Amino acid sequence: MSTVSTRGPRAVPPSRAGGPPPRRRTHQTPRRRTQEDSARRLGNALVAPVLLVLLAITAYPLVNNLWNSFHQVILTKPGETPWVGIDNYTRLLGDPDFTDSLTRTLVYTVISVVLQIGLGVVVALVLHHEFRGRGFVRAAVLIPWAVPTVVSALLWRQMFDPRNGFVNYVLGALNLPGSDITWLAGEWTAWVAIFVADSWKTVPFVAILVLAGLQVIPSEIYEAGTIDGANRWQSFWRLTVPLLKPALLTALVFRVLQSFLIFDVIFAMTVGGPGDTTETVTYLNWEAFLVRSDFGAGGATSITIVVISLALAGLATLAIRVRKEDTL
Amino acid sequence: MRHNISRSARRITLFTAATTAVLLTAACSGPTDEADDGVTTIVLADAGLGTEADATAKAVEAFESANPDIDVKIESLSTDGTQYMQQLRQRLVAGSTTPDVFKAADIEIASLAESGWLYDLDSLGADPDSFVPGAVKAGQPDGTTVALPWFANVEGVFYRTDLVPEFPATPADLVAAAKAGAAADPAIEYGLAFEGAKYEGAVTVFNLVATGMGGGLDLDNIASDENVAALEFLHDAIYTEGISPEAVNQWHEGEVQEAFSSGQTVFSTNWPFVFGASADGPVDGKIGFAPFPGGGGTIGSEMLGINAKSEQAEAAWKLVQYLTSVEAQLARAEATGNPPSLLAAYNDELFEIAPYFAQVAAVAENATSRPSTPKYTEISAELQTALSSVFANLAEPRAALEEAAEKISEINGS
Amino acid sequence: MNDRGITWQRMGFWVVVAFILIGSLFPFWWIVKTSLQSNQEFQAGTKGLLPEQVSFDAYVQVLSDPDFLRPVLNSFVICAAVTVITVLIASLAAYGLARMHVRRPSVILGVILLTGFFPVLAMVGPLFLVYRSLNLLDTFPGLIAADLVYTLPIATWLLYNFFTQIPSSLEEAALIDGASRMQALRMIIVPVAVPGVFTAAILSFILAWNDFAFALSFLQTPERFTAPLALVNLGQSQFQVFYNIIDAAVVVISLPVALLVLFAQRRIVSGLTAGAVK
Numbered sequence A: 001m002s003t004v005s006t007r008g009p010r011a012v013p014p015s016r017a018g019g020p021p022p023r024r025r026t027h028q029t030p031r032r033r034t035q036e037d038s039a040r041r042l043g044n045a046l047v048a049p050v051l052l053v054l055l056a057i058t059a060y061p062l063v064n065n066l067w068n069s070f071h072q073v074i075l076t077k078p079g080e081t082p083w084v085g086i087d088n089y090t091r092l093l094g095d096p097d098f099t100d101s102l103t104r105t106l107v108y109t110v111i112s113v114v115l116q117i118g119l120g121v122v123v124a125l126v127l128h129h130e131f132r133g134r135g136f137v138r139a140a141v142l143i144p145w146a147v148p149t150v151v152s153a154l155l156w157r158q159m160f161d162p163r164n165g166f167v168n169y170v171l172g173a174l175n176l177p178g179s180d181i182t183w184l185a186g187e188w189t190a191w192v193a194i195f196v197a198d199s200w201k202t203v204p205f206v207a208i209l210v211l212a213g214l215q216v217i218p219s220e221i222y223e224a225g226t227i228d229g230a231n232r233w234q235s236f237w238r239l240t241v242p243l244l245k246p247a248l249l250t251a252l253v254f255r256v257l258q259s260f261l262i263f264d265v266i267f268a269m270t271v272g273g274p275g276d277t278t279e280t281v282t283y284l285n286w287e288a289f290l291v292r293s294d295f296g297a298g299g300a301t302s303i304t305i306v307v308i309s310l311a312l313a314g315l316a317t318l319a320i321r322v323r324k325e326d327t328l
Numbered sequence B: 001m002r003h004n005i006s007r008s009a010r011r012i013t014l015f016t017a018a019t020t021a022v023l024l025t026a027a028c029s030g031p032t033d034e035a036d037d038g039v040t041t042i043v044l045a046d047a048g049l050g051t052e053a054d055a056t057a058k059a060v061e062a063f064e065s066a067n068p069d070i071d072v073k074i075e076s077l078s079t080d081g082t083q084y085m086q087q088l089r090q091r092l093v094a095g096s097t098t099p100d101v102f103k104a105a106d107i108e109i110a111s112l113a114e115s116g117w118l119y120d121l122d123s124l125g126a127d128p129d130s131f132v133p134g135a136v137k138a139g140q141p142d143g144t145t146v147a148l149p150w151f152a153n154v155e156g157v158f159y160r161t162d163l164v165p166e167f168p169a170t171p172a173d174l175v176a177a178a179k180a181g182a183a184a185d186p187a188i189e190y191g192l193a194f195e196g197a198k199y200e201g202a203v204t205v206f207n208l209v210a211t212g213m214g215g216g217l218d219l220d221n222i223a224s225d226e227n228v229a230a231l232e233f234l235h236d237a238i239y240t241e242g243i244s245p246e247a248v249n250q251w252h253e254g255e256v257q258e259a260f261s262s263g264q265t266v267f268s269t270n271w272p273f274v275f276g277a278s279a280d281g282p283v284d285g286k287i288g289f290a291p292f293p294g295g296g297g298t299i300g301s302e303m304l305g306i307n308a309k310s311e312q313a314e315a316a317w318k319l320v321q322y323l324t325s326v327e328a329q330l331a332r333a334e335a336t337g338n339p340p341s342l343l344a345a346y347n348d349e350l351f352e353i354a355p356y357f358a359q360v361a362a363v364a365e366n367a368t369s370r371p372s373t374p375k376y377t378e379i380s381a382e383l384q385t386a387l388s389s390v391f392a393n394l395a396e397p398r399a400a401l402e403e404a405a406e407k408i409s410e411i412n413g414s
Numbered sequence C: 001m002n003d004r005g006i007t008w009q010r011m012g013f014w015v016v017v018a019f020i021l022i023g024s025l026f027p028f029w030w031i032v033k034t035s036l037q038s039n040q041e042f043q044a045g046t047k048g049l050l051p052e053q054v055s056f057d058a059y060v061q062v063l064s065d066p067d068f069l070r071p072v073l074n075s076f077v078i079c080a081a082v083t084v085i086t087v088l089i090a091s092l093a094a095y096g097l098a099r100m101h102v103r104r105p106s107v108i109l110g111v112i113l114l115t116g117f118f119p120v121l122a123m124v125g126p127l128f129l130v131y132r133s134l135n136l137l138d139t140f141p142g143l144i145a146a147d148l149v150y151t152l153p154i155a156t157w158l159l160y161n162f163f164t165q166i167p168s169s170l171e172e173a174a175l176i177d178g179a180s181r182m183q184a185l186r187m188i189i190v191p192v193a194v195p196g197v198f199t200a201a202i203l204s205f206i207l208a209w210n211d212f213a214f215a216l217s218f219l220q221t222p223e224r225f226t227a228p229l230a231l232v233n234l235g236q237s238q239f240q241v242f243y244n245i246i247d248a249a250v251v252v253i254s255l256p257v258a259l260l261v262l263f264a265q266r267r268i269v270s271g272l273t274a275g276a277v278k
Helices: A030-069 A087-094 A096-128 A134-146 A149-159 A167-173 A189-215 A220-227 A232-260 A264-269 A281-291 A295-321 B002-027 B051-066 B081-093 B106-114 B133-139 B171-184 B200-212 B225-239 B246-250 B253-261 B273-277 B313-323 B326-336 B348-353 B356-366 B376-391 B397-413 C003-035 C039-043 C057-063 C066-099 C105-115 C120-133 C140-165 C168-176 C181-209 C213-218 C227-234 C243-265
Strands: B040-046 B070-076 B101-105 B147-160 B190-193 B265-270 B287-290 B298-306
Touching: A030 A295, A030 C066, A030 C105, A030 C120, A030 C140, A087 A096, A087 A295, A096 A134, A096 A189, A096 A232, A096 A281, A096 A295, A096 C003, A134 A189, A134 C003, A134 C181, A134 C243, A149 A189, A149 A264, A149 C003, A149 C227, A149 C243, A189 A232, A189 A264, A189 C003, A189 C140, A189 C181, A232 A295, A232 C140, A264 A281, A281 A295, A281 B376, A281 C120, A295 C105, A295 C120, B040 B051, B040 B313, B051 B070, B051 B313, B051 B326, B070 B313, B081 B101, B081 C120, B081 C213, B101 B106, B101 B313, B106 B133, B106 B147, B106 B298, B106 B376, B133 B147, B133 B298, B147 B171, B147 B200, B147 B326, B147 B356, B171 B190, B171 B265, B190 B253, B200 B225, B200 B265, B200 B298, B200 B376, B225 B376, B225 B397, B246 B253, B246 B376, B253 B265, B253 B273, B265 B273, B273 B287, B287 B356, B298 B313, B326 B348, B348 B356, B376 B397, C003 C243, C039 C243, C057 C066, C057 C243, C066 C105, C066 C140, C066 C181, C066 C227, C066 C243, C105 C140, C120 C140, C120 C213, C140 C181, C140 C213, C168 C181, C181 C243, C213 C227, C227 C243
Parallel strands: B040 B070, B040 B101, B190 B265
Antiparallel strands: B101 B298, B147 B265, B147 B287, B147 B298
């Protein structure tokens, strides 16, 4: 994962050219070995709090869902929880509603992530450039975040109301197509509306991450590049992008997972409608828990979602890692 | 060096441990203690905000002054219906003894009862016959009264009395009247506004229209010809007759009321709160409320139940009795427009407070409630999906209803 | 590069800036506009981009509602606590992972990532039960602990990236000069890591600010509610949604958050200074 080699001086392996086989450990400088051990111990101690907190919060829910997924747990029948093996899973994976929603969710994830990362990088580049009023633009970009996601989704539903919102009104005023479409009532137009509402908050998120990555790149790199005759475009692709890899990777992984797990926006704007065309996997998860009160199915859905998320995170990591390592 | 590193390690671990300890001790400031000076405290779970919460608060105040030894704590779980039920269920599943009294929609009672979370009200002395019959049925899913109606909301058709001289007798007449009204008044933009979003409100509208046209929510017969005709009526209103906008696909009661209260629609399907919400507006005084042609109406009562695990059942029962007394019912009706559930409350005093309650009573007479089954939420979800696809023109009414019927019989079979 | 080329680029740049501002702020303008409408006016539908008759009724209602200001304060307290804790332990962890030869940092980072992506909906029920038995229900510490699930993964990743990008030559130089590791940390690393720390802080604050599911499930008394809960409840009655009131509340809340961000973003200083490397 790191694109910078930061390892300190390595311990030199003992020479075996001649002489009796060295006793374990004594041939190495004792201080160095222990130093590395202590460093590792310190490192573990530093990492421990984060892991402890996260595991403390998620361990029981994870175990609980896992247990539920192998039993029949229906809320209205408390007390009867027979073992059902992988029944919940086979039923889930064989359900066409699930495969449909999985396909939908993945398609939306891919398209929206690509677009949002693209837009986010553009915004980050703009925010990184020095110009008058940059502070104001930075604050303006982050304003959408001041509105909690749940509220934002509700407000966007109103914004897409042909009668009481601005989308149709503005499109009509600018004579652009789409002013007479009820966006939330169309099979794919609903997804566009969801994408817009989602991007309003997630593009700034990507931008901030990428901006942080841009700021670690020292300006000497660019000076060297210009001296060598590289133009703006070349210096962007050959110098900036490789050094942005960690930030891009972070943005990509988190956006992919957040997109896959999208819920609040969909629930507030379309509730999975029209029909079932915007039902995502998290919607099915919600349905299992809160509509069918079937915690066994809900547990199976949750675990399946986690497994798929793992795979997606892995894919995302491969996507950025595959090129050669760059060091600063 | 080594000395420094292990010392740093120790310092960090100590720091983290200390912080965690502080946080945990702070966390152990538990809930407030029960007062033990002869005062019983009961918890009432409610959702409303605005006028409904105010009315509830006032009723509780009046109850407390009449019963000085009972203290009522109102817990507001959420204004959103789904979240309210989720919160309530979470507490009941956890075996909590509070809330002692809670409200729940009529469609939720059957499943709450099946889980054994409702107190037997007959044993406390309930008198179900004193309530509006259509409303109290939901509180008796298997004969025993486990919930009583707090107020009996009923959905009907609102119309502009100035644009519709005679209320239409058939659905076709309604379409014609809608077009005529729209032609007569330039401010009118829609003939019929209804709730078409993917939520429970769409099911109540469908029931309203279907029962008027001879159908209804008979779970064994969802795809009946009458139901298909009813759904076709709503679908055609949007796509053939053009009296309803496509926007209904995202409209809830609020949006429909806004359109009506602003004088932009001739007809609309909604609940009696529209009377109060339209007061002092452009349509004040021109509002009529009637069943859908053929006598269609939907009942949606809010019920009161007592937690089966409540430790203050008698005090809780006293609160329920108060809230369902004539005095409290009239006060609430005046403040919020919630129609009373107690038959005795439909008296002259009520009609003096708000004359429109006479029209509400007329709609309630023939209105039907939705099926009382523990699986209602699941069944309704299938209906909602079907209705939503038809309203968005993604499916044909008959095909959608048949698919829903299939899924519903699967649900009922399991 | 002749002058014409540079002017096109400059214009293009400003066009992009304009689009960014419009995209970000126009919906917000709509929120402001709706907040300045009376109930009747906003119910009548969209007639234009400006309110026909400016009305402050919504603001009066919001600001005079005790159930509104208290939750905003609660949110600030909770989010501040989450931010401080996150920045502290995430920095430590990121530093440890980047510098301390911890075994398999990618695996640890992967675990941290995944704990942050368990569906929140699936967590709420079990956590409710756990909190109940630990008496953590309806308490701030309980909510703060749950919110850390949102913030720790991204903060750790972000700071890890930052620390790995800082060349170890900086620290080595300090250590050679006789400083202890802690001193090196404080005097060399910390100043250079400030941009990353502030970014992580902003992210954490906003992520905690946006929590709804946990607050909804764990908080029971209205005095303890957080801003999103209050916002959702504020302009709604059983059937009606008063967008003008919700929008007024949103505007009132966004102002301090915007100021906070405006202040914090100035601390996101550009790049490693040449002096530090030397």
